Amino acid sequence: MKYVGEAPQEELATGEHSTRNRVARSILDHGPSTVSELAGRLGLTQAAVRRHLDALVADSVVEPREQRVYGSRGRGRPAKAFALTDCGRDAFDQSYDKLAADALHWISKAAGGGEKGEAAVAAFARARVAGQGEGYRQAVEAADPDRRTEALARALSADGYAATARSAPNQQGEQLCQHHCPVAHVAEQYPQLCEAETEFFSDLLGTHVQRLATIAHGDGVCTTFIPRSASSGDTARSSTPQTTHHVSESNAGRNPA
Structure with a gap:
């Protein structure tokens, strides 16, 4: 998506690798991220990050999610985190x-x-x-x-x-x-x-x-x-494979029937 009349310095400085791809790649590497986190990692303004995220959301590459908060929650609503969609992951996948x-x-x-x-x-x-x-x-x-x-x-x-x-x-x-x-x-x-x-x-x-x-x-x-x-290092580990697997009881990874 091009912005008529605009030539953001961030995009001009990236050469062949567009800033938008850098935003998506940062989310891939670090997981769901807020605007503030992305701006800090990429050295961009928050306004620039929001512009690129808007385009990525419109293209179904990323989607906003409510950010998980551990422990007591402070005042105000938590910042939204942006995560890659399946479509967004497909752009990076090279598996058959x-x-x-x-x-x-x-x-x-x-x-x-x-x-x-x-x-x-x-x-x-x-x-x-x-x-x-x-x-x-x-x-x-x-x-x-x-x-x-x-x-x-x-x-x-x-x-x-x-x-x-x-x-x-x-x-x-x-x-x-x-x-x-x-x-x-x-x-x-x-x-x-x-x-x-x-x-x-x-x-x-x-x-x-x-x-x-x-x-x-x-x-x-x-x-x-x-x-x-x-x-x-408190738990000693044998150098040979164990015969008993320590399997999690979590159902994460299992599709609900």
């Missing part, structure tokens, strides 16, 4: 969603469908995570005990998950946030992908972890809670 979904459907059908089919898909999901997870394991094991979640986030980001680590609101642990998921659309149909990833995180960090939210379930960010003991 239909091919992957068709392959998983074939695996399920070939195994006999029903519970056998679900088990076959789950086995594939675990094998997939294990195959790509060796680099994650090396990164975590090389990190200081209190920096393991951060190391995992960096390793995930290198694979396109735009992950960050931060203290949980209750200060009892950390939250691993994945702001992008290359297989989100496939995971909507096959939640075994999310479940296998959660099991892997638990085994990797040596503690029970809890999946609080997933992009596949309609949330803005995939969020995993990791107890403080995992990052502080």
Whole structure:
């Protein structure tokens, strides 16, 4: 969308990469964001950010949401946060969603469908995570005990998950946030992908972890809670895979029937 008579300095300075794409990319990398947060990260005025957000909303790339507030809420209404829509995520996705979904459907059908089919898909999901997870394991094991979640986030980001680590609101642990998921659309149909990833995180960090939210379930960010003991090194972890998976009881990632 062009603005007649306007040539914002922010757009002129970006060259081939438009400011609007930078706004969308910032939301992808950091999750749902307010106008103030975007302006601070990108070095733009809030008025400029609002203009670009208006265009992105009109193009169904982002959508406004009520910002979650943890703890006591102050006076006034919370600022709106802007999150990527499915359409917006598709612009960044380079995965072959239909091919992957068709392959998983074939695996399920070939195994006999029903519970056998679900088990076959789950086995594939675990094998997939294990195959790509060796680099994650090396990164975590090389990190200081209190920096393991951060190391995992960096390793995930290198694979396109735009992950960050931060203290949980209750200060009892950390939250691993994945702001992008290359297989989100496939995971909507096959939640075994999310479940296998959660099991892997638990085994990797040596503690029970809890999946609080997933992009596949309609949330803005995939969020995993990791107890403080995992990052502080209080929990010993065997160097060999555990036979018992510490699976979250959360239904995040499961589509409601």
